[in-house]
Amino acid sequence: MRRLLTLGLVAMASVVMVGCGTDVAESDAPTPEVDKEAQKKSIDEMMERMKASAGNKGYNSIDSGKFVEESAKRNAEAPKE
Secondary structure (H helix, E strand, C coil): CHHHHHHHHHHHHHHHHHCCCCCHHHHCCCCCCCCHHHHHHHHHHHHHHHHHHHCCCCCCCCCHHHHHHHHHHHHHHCCCC
């Protein structure tokens, strides 16, 4: 029983010393910037595929430029952690 207790204490001490679970580099990382042109292009491609698969029936398109701008606005207004 003492060996198990000693082993447990050594394991806990090593976890505390190493800082298991904390990633300091990730917490200091900057927020990546979204490439608006790439986002617009991918939305347009997705809409074309949806249009083709729907056969132009019951299909409503969106303005990808407007969507990208609204998305950027929402991201700017989002609370920072």
